[in-house]
Structure formats: structure tokens, C-alpha cells
Amino acid sequence: MNSVPVVRKARLNSAFKRLMSIHWLMAACYLVLFVTGSGMARLTRGTPFRSELYDFHKSMGALVVALLTWRILVLLQVWWRKYTKHLPKFTPEWQRKFFLHTLLYLFMFAVPVSGFFFSNSYRSNNVRLFGLTLPDLFPQNSDLVDLGRSIHFWIAYIFLVFIILHTLQQWKVVRANWRRFQCFVMNWKQSKSI
Ligand code: HEM
Ligand code: HEM
Structure with a gap:
């Protein structure tokens, strides 16, 4: 008989697994x-590779x-499968x-938009996606550069505070997964030594 409980079975559906794969990929990008x-x-002007680092960050x-x-598209799929049932x-x-x-979704949207606001206000055609120049979302306006820098600074670090809160909230899940992984490795080692 299949012993996987119904709730866990629902969590293991392919859309949720895909959502979590994107989650970890994006978590690595945020790091x-x-x-x-x-x-x-914190680098001074003239430091080697400073502008390359800016380009990479953008x-x-x-x-x-x-x-x-x-x-968001995968999340909608997860919700559709889950909440149309109950x-x-x-x-x-x-x-x-x-x-x-x-809140995390709002920050995931607002932080990069504030980065665009800051960069576009400084100079137009200033954001490239690994070499491909992206269209401006905001007009160039040197009066708004300092405001853009402040907004980007503050919302990026407030986002970090919420990421830490979220990590603490999920700690139990992470510990349980870690134990499950350790059991898996132990069972695998035992089966190899027989
Ligand atoms: C780095 C930035 C992070 C962001 C923006 C983030 C955001 C989210 C969001 C919005 C969800 C809900 C599912 C979704 O829509 O994707 C989620 C789920 C989850 N996150 Fe994160 N997360 C981050 C990092 C982490 C870290 C470091 C951990 C490890 C402790 C973690 C553990 C989890 C777990 C275990 C779930 C599944 C929760 C559930 O069972 O419903 N997250 N995260
Ligand atoms: C979720 C995405 C992003 C995160 C988490 C993030 C985070 C940060 C952080 C923490 C800083 C350092 C602030 C400081 O200590 O002064 C920073 C600086 C910067 N970010 Fe972002 N950023 C993101 C997206 C973007 C985007 C999309 C752009 C531009 C298109 C951008 C442009 C910049 C620039 C130009 C700086 C340098 C600020 C300065 O020289 O004072 N960022 N970012």
C-alpha cells in the first residue's frame, strides 16, 4: 500500500516541486x-573591475x-490545483x-524596479542583461539620482530583514528535511555495505 500521506502527496505534485526549484534558484541569485x-x-571610482561589477549586478x-x-505563473498553477479542490x-x-x-513577493518586485529607477535616472540605456541593452523603464533625471539610491538602499535591506524572518519561520521545515536527508544517506550506506 502507498504510505505517503495525502497532504504530503499534494505537496509533492510537480507544480509545487517546480515552484521550489525556482525558489532555490532565485534564493541563490539574491545571495x-x-x-x-x-x-x-563601497568601492571607490577607478577600482579595477568596478564598472564590470555594476554591470553584473544589474x-x-x-x-x-x-x-x-x-x-508567479507556476505559483498560479499550484494554487489552481490546490484551491480548486478545497x-x-x-x-x-x-x-x-x-x-x-x-510581502516577499512585493519586495521581489519592488527592489529590482527601484534599481532600474536609480540606474535609468542616472543615465539612459544604462542597464544591460549580460551585454544586451534593456529599454529604459524611467526617464533620465539627474535630480532623482540620490532619491533613487536611497530608495534602492532602504528597500533592499528591508527585504533582507524579511528574508531572515522567513528563514527563521521555515527553520523547522529545513531541519526536518535535513534529518530526512541524513536518514536517506544512512540507509543508502547500509544497503551498500550488505
Ligand atoms: C533568499 C530569499 C528568499 C525568498 C525571497 C523566499 C521566498 C519564499 C516564498 C515567497 C515562498 C512561498 C512559496 C513560493 O511562492 O515560492 C517560500 C517558501 C519556502 N521557503 Fe523561502 N525564500 C527565500 C529564502 C529561503 C531560505 C534561505 C530558506 C531556508 C531556510 C527558505 C525556505 C523555504 C521553505 C522550506 C519554503 C516552503 C514553505 C512551504 O512549505 O510552503 N527560503 N519562500
Ligand atoms: C532583487 C534585486 C536586487 C537586490 C537584492 C539588490 C541589492 C542591492 C544592494 C544590497 C545594494 C547595496 C546598497 C548599499 O549598501 O549602498 C545595491 C546597490 C546597487 N544596485 Fe542593486 N539590487 C537588486 C537589483 C538591482 C537592479 C535591477 C539594478 C539596476 C538595474 C540595481 C542597481 C544597483 C546599483 C547601481 C547599486 C549601487 C549603489 C551605489 O553605488 O550606491 N540593483 N543593490
């Missing part, structure tokens, strides 16, 4: 963005916007998670 962003902002920023679009139980735990995930 790169935070490291490059905070590093390059390219990664544009890439996560594309990944976000894909993620509505969620609106427990306080569910509401907390929903609220935090919604």
Missing part, C-alpha cells in the same frame, strides 16, 4: 545580488525579474505565512 551590491557600493537584477514572472483553513499560522509570502 549574489546582496554580496555584489553591498560590495560594489544583469542579475534584471534576470531575477524574468525569473519572478516565471515563478479552500485553505484560515488558521492564524496560515495567515501569518500568507502575509509574509505576499
